[in-house]
Amino acid sequence: VAELIGAEKRYAVGDQIITALEPATLSINLGELCLIIGPSGSGKTTLLSMLGCVIYPSAGELFLKGQRINGLSEEALAHLRLHHIGFVFQNFNLIAPLTAEENVAMPLNLQKIPEKEVRLKVAEALGLVGMLDRRKNLPGQLSGGQQQRVAIARALVTQPEMILCDEPTAALDSQSLALVMKELRQLADQGKAVVVVTHDPRLSPFADRILAVNNGFVTEQKLT
Amino acid sequence: VAELIGAEKRYAVGDQIITALEPATLSINLGELCLIIGPSGSGKTTLLSMLGCVIYPSAGELFLKGQRINGLSEEALAHLRLHHIGFVFQNFNLIAPLTAEENVAMPLNLQKIPEKEVRLKVAEALGLVGMLDRRKNLPGQLSGGQQQRVAIARALVTQPEMILCDEPTAALDSQSLALVMKELRQLADQGKAVVVVTHDPRLSPFADRILAVNNGFVTEQKLT
Numbered sequence: 001v002a003e004l005i006g007a008e009k010r011y012a013v014g015d016q017i018i019t020a021l022e023p024a025t026l027s028i029n030l031g032e033l034c035l036i037i038g039p040s041g042s043g044k045t046t047l048l049s050m051l052g053c054v055i056y057p058s059a060g061e062l063f064l065k066g067q068r069i070n071g072l073s074e075e076a077l078a079h080l081r082l083h084h085i086g087f088v089f090q091n092f093n094l095i096a097p098l099t100a101e102e103n104v105a106m107p108l109n110l111q112k113i114p115e116k117e118v119r120l121k122v123a124e125a126l127g128l129v130g131m132l133d134r135r136k137n138l139p140g141q142l143s144g145g146q147q148q149r150v151a152i153a154r155a156l157v158t159q160p161e162m163i164l165c166d167e168p169t170a171a172l173d174s175q176s177l178a179l180v181m182k183e184l185r186q187l188a189d190q191g192k193a194v195v196v197v198t199h200d201p202r203l204s205p206f207a208d209r210i211l212a213v214n215n216g217f218v219t220e221q222k223l224t
Numbered sequence: 225v226a227e228l229i230g231a232e233k234r235y236a237v238g239d240q241i242i243t244a245l246e247p248a249t250l251s252i253n254l255g256e257l258c259l260i261i262g263p264s265g266s267g268k269t270t271l272l273s274m275l276g277c278v279i280y281p282s283a284g285e286l287f288l289k290g291q292r293i294n295g296l297s298e299e300a301l302a303h304l305r306l307h308h309i310g311f312v313f314q315n316f317n318l319i320a321p322l323t324a325e326e327n328v329a330m331p332l333n334l335q336k337i338p339e340k341e342v343r344l345k346v347a348e349a350l351g352l353v354g355m356l357d358r359r360k361n362l363p364g365q366l367s368g369g370q371q372q373r374v375a376i377a378r379a380l381v382t383q384p385e386m387i388l389c390d391e392p393t394a395a396l397d398s399q400s401l402a403l404v405m406k407e408l409r410q411l412a413d414q415g416k417a418v419v420v421v422t423h424d425p426r427l428s429p430f431a432d433r434i435l436a437v438n439n440g441f442v443t444e445q446k447l448t
């Protein structure tokens with residue numbers, strides 16, 4: 001569903017060039033839960049953002065469902081992301097003046113889904129992460145783990161084909177973690193493509209495939 | 225160094241009352257590394273924020289170095305925090321338009337420390353967390369784990385008596401985690417009070433003492 005061919009990312013910082021991602025060639029497949037592991041600063045978020053069409057490669061190519069992404073306008077990209085990709089950001093990116101349920105409803109409202117259906121889907125998504133009773137709260141009134149769960153609900157509510165999660169369990173205790181990972185595992189079994197960036201060794205049992213990132217270099221790891 | 229007597233925290237949300245912390249009585253001692261564990265939303269950040277004089281108790285009392293905190297003005301509190309407490313926030317709270325080194329220098333500049341000494345201490349703190357080479361970068365140019373390490377450096381740079389850390393290793397890989405925990409362990413051995421809120425089971429070997437929080441209730445846990 002997503003394919004990188006020699007895709008790399010460089011940033012200019014003052015007079016330095018930082019290579020966040022070395023040329024990478026890989027595919028993300030439907031029906032698979034793929035883990036991306038690696039040290040802090042190694043390029044995991046960069047790789048995920050590229051797969052999610054959030055950032056453009058500095059060089060190389062990116063294909064989403066067979067379509068070449070490099071040439072597309074920001075509007076066309078935003079449309080693709082809205083309809084095909086669910087993204088859980090490392091810092092959640094919840095909208096502060098909107099309640100939990102308004103945050104989760106947003107992608108559905110952008111898709112012009114009728115209000116009655118929106119309310120059902122939002123309730124289902126929040127229920128899945130155990131946040132239904134706090135739906136009227138603002139992000140600032142929620143704990144770190146509660147905010148993370150709302151961010152996960154928002155990524156799942158449009159039932160996207162590709163779900164990209166950046167450290168989705170970093171703020172969660174073992175119980176909430178198991179809940180979230182079972183749900184992601186189920187979505188992969190139902191034919192979605194699920195990619196999870198993590199440092200947490202507790203997530204390996206859920207993976208079909210593991211990509212290791214080190215200093216911007218991506219390698220496929222054998223599952224033990 | 226810090227003492228809570230029947231301290232509790234309630235929030236009004238619409239027409240609900242949320243009890244974030246049930247009346248808690250406990251002391252935090254110098255020379256100890258104390259872990260605070262518990263599920264998402266259980267009250268850990270609330271407890272830590274109270275110990276750090278970041279929020280006032282709704283009822284009960286808080287003492288810092290024998291001084292009753294409840295009656296103090298916001299200015300007096302800010303002065304106490306600046307001189308005696310180092311805080312690593314769950315969402316880092318780095319200042320976006322300031323570079324990593326400017327962020328770490330801030331508490332020292334507020335203390336009117338001479339510039340030459342500030343530069344030395346900042347270099348030492350950033351070196352400790354392996355972020356010296358990225359000191360001229362803005363938070364937005366850093367990965368999650370890199371931002372977290374800068375936040376840790378800032379909390380340590382004033383060499384405070386009490387160091388409060390909210391999930392300080394959530395975004396860190398095993399190597400950076402070990403680095404940070406060894407440093408916190410060393411500070412406790414040198415006579416500081418170190419309190420770490422965490423979900424990470426890998427941190428238990430570093431603890432002298434464990435407090436468990438559940439639904440706002442705090443209990444002392446036996447070390448196994």
Ligand SMILES: Nc1ncnc2c1ncn2[C@@H]1O[C@H](COP(=O)(O)OP(=O)(O)OP(=O)(O)O)[C@@H](O)[C@H]1O
Nearest residue numbers: 141142143144145235244264265266267268269270
């Ligand atoms: N400003 C606020 N208004 C309303 N409720 C709040 C506020 N701050 C915290 N709470 C609630 O108080 C409870 C405890 O929150 P707290 O942030 O202390 O949890 P936590 O243990 O740190 O959780 P996590 O592990 O998810 O970070 C939660 O139910 C939270 O939603």
Ligand SMILES: Nc1ncnc2c1ncn2[C@@H]1O[C@H](COP(=O)(O)OP(=O)(O)OP(=O)(O)O)[C@@H](O)[C@H]1O
Nearest residue numbers: 011020040041042043044045046365366367368369
């Ligand atoms: N906008 C930017 N400008 C400059 N450098 C950047 C920018 N974004 C990322 N980088 C750098 O690219 C490298 C990879 O960053 P990335 O965020 O992908 O790491 P990561 O593996 O997700 O780390 P973490 O586990 O700490 O979240 C890092 O050295 C980072 O500082």
Ligand SMILES: [Mg+2]
Nearest residue numbers: 045090367368
């Ligand atoms: Mg990252």
Ligand SMILES: [Mg+2]
Nearest residue numbers: 143144269314
């Ligand atoms: Mg918290």
